Amino acid sequence: MRILILEYACSVTLYLLVDVHKFSGRAMRQLFVFFALISLSALSMSASADQSAEVSIELSMQKKIGSVSITGLSDIFIEYQEGGANDFTNWYSSDLMEFCVRTHGTRFYMTVEGSNDVGRDFTMIGVGQAEPHKILYRVRAMRVLDVPVPQLLYDMPPGEAKSIAVSQDFVGSECDSGGNIGLELRMNKYNSDEHITNVAEALSGAGPHEFVDTLTLMLSPHF
């Protein structure tokens, strides 16, 4: 007896096996052998029915270079009145000068340099004085957007680049929603002859006495 079945589903094959069960023992053995062959055949034919395909995916990134801008800078004036308000602090601070930095990415480097820097201090020089007095001061970079009160980012040593995170979410596309960074000048009152209280005492004659410095801000993109 020979039964040839080409079939994928094993359940159909099992049905045929039951149907011929009454035949001789030899025939049964042949059927069992054949059933095994059918099963292997079904597996291999199912596998060949798969379809495969490949897709390559490519995404390129390149950071833009040299696109950093600064807007909204203004001069900083400080008026110090000797014997003025005593706020029980050891320093005298300027008002905050706000400006806007816009750059690609969310970081940039900022460096501040003055004209008469000494170590970690900036220096204002007296104008029209025979022997010009000097007033030492520090520059503080402050974050001013999305914070309840201005928040110190860095005490900026002269000529030292600091990395500052300023998300582009902070500002409008043209910095039209205000500044995101501020600079504050802070003068120590008492600790040296070149601190403001002591300089004020040393000055002769009625004021006003003018002291000046020029700050240069350098910004570069942070990759």
Added chain:
Amino acid sequence: MNKTILSGLSAIALLATGAVNAQVTESVDVGVTIQKEAPVVTISGLDSAMTSSYDGDRFSEVLRNNFCIYSSTVNFSFMLEGTNDQGGDFFLSAPGETLLGYHPSLSQASPTGNIEASLTGELTAGEAVSIDGNEFVQDETCTDYENVILALSFYAYGNPNDLNTVYDSIDDGLEHVFTDTLTMTVTPEL
């Protein structure tokens, strides 16, 4: 199911001939051949490359590849595997850079080529998903329109492997190319 019986039984006729003698023993071979039509699945119209570039603007990029799946069975399974898979997640890689994660998914396409309905959700690498093609499978080459869309979306902002975080981590001005190769397998389900 298409079954064809190629040969039948003739034993009764042979036994009638042998009845002339007192005792005759004959044997006959009986053959039955049943051939079932093989299930067929076809992938066609798939673009072999999906490319894009990213310049740092904060948005979630999506890449799409419209193509055709045909299956002679109502149900079929769909599976994707990438060369950079980790823990069932898909990644694009570039030398020396953080892996860039993405989510592939398969959707049913509308006649105008847009996403009509998701078929798989976000796929897990190496895990087959069973799909009922009853509503969208057409002829073998999708004569009317390509019926499915492979879409790749990138992780939402805030993940270590998201588009913006990886972009921010690049520390030079060079071009970095992130790549992966997806292998798609479609299998008929009986």
